[in-house]
Amino acid sequence: QQQVKQSPQSLIVQKGGISIINCAYENTAFDYFPWYQQFPGKGPALLIAIRPDVSEKKEGRFTISFNKSAKQFSLHIMDSQPGDSATYFCAASMTSGNTPLVFGKGTRLSVIA
Amino acid sequence: DAGVTQSPTHLIKTRGQQVTLRCSPKSGHDTVSWYQQALGQGPQFIFQYYEEEERQRGNFPDRFSGHQFPNYSSELNVNALLLGDSALYLCASSLFLDSPLHFGNGTRLTVT
Numbered sequence: 001q002q003q004v005k006q007s008p009q010s011l012i013v014q015k016g017g018i019s020i021i022n023c024a025y026e027n028t029a030f031d032y033f034p035w036y037q038q039f040p041g042k043g044p045a046l047l048i049a050i051r052p053d054v055s056e057k058k059e060g061r062f063t064i065s066f067n068k069s070a071k072q073f074s075l076h077i078m079d080s081q082p083g084d085s086a087t088y089f090c091a092a093s094m095t096s097g098n099t100p101l102v103f104g105k106g107t108r109l110s111v112i113a
Numbered sequence: 114d115a116g117v118t119q120s121p122t123h124l125i126k127t128r129g130q131q132v133t134l135r136c137s138p139k140s141g142h143d144t145v146s147w148y149q150q151a152l153g154q155g156p157q158f159i160f161q162y163y164e165e166e167e168r169q170r171g172n173f174p175d176r177f178s179g180h181q182f183p184n185y186s187s188e189l190n191v192n193a194l195l196l197g198d199s200a201l202y203l204c205a206s207s208l209f210l211d212s213p214l215h216f217g218n219g220t221r222l223t224v225t
Binding site for chain 1: 117146153154155156157158161169171203205213214215216217218219
């Protein structure tokens with residue numbers, strides 16, 4: 001049973017456009033929701049994370065929107081650049097650090113000029 | 114400040130063999146977690162080590178075992194390799210009871 005569902009599987013966005021990736025979770029005990037970025041041949045790198053006490057968090061061009069009642073959260077990449085082309089994973093866990101992250105299946109983003 | 118380092122980067126083994134993967138955590142981190150990432154999938158949690166003990170374990174068979182050393186480095190051992198064990202094995206480190214996880218670049222294991 002997949003606990004974190006991620007969509008779309010792949011995404012093509014024009015340079016300068018907005019990339020939107022969505023995730024839905026089932027376990028209401030989850031209280032930590034990070035997004036990871038992975039380039040080919042590299043390990044995942046933390047991009048941005050949010051907790052359920054806020055509905056939105058912004059860091060530079062990256063924004064997480066969180067809807068607790070719908071059990072959904074999304075990543076928005078503003079002004080998408082070719083260098084943003086990577087695979088993005090949403091994840092969730094119960095409390096930070098100590099408990100294992102449950103990952104979505106990933107979204108392969110391609111930003112074309 | 115060195116991040117998480119893993120060795121080897123690539124490994125080819127034959128079905129039935131045993132393999133050992135190694136991980137050095139990010140400086141200052143005391144907790145090591147291992148994840149398996151199959152092609153086209155998200156990472157799946159194998160187990161976590163803290164104070165040289167396995168603290169949590171995911172849904173993986175006993176063929177997967179690990180160890181943490183006093184210097185916080187860790188090993189992942191897989192016995193009786195199956196073709197389905199072919200994957201990218203990721204090590205992540207953190208401070209116990211703190212986030213976030215910092216991942217290494219992984220070891221690509223191919224079982225033939």
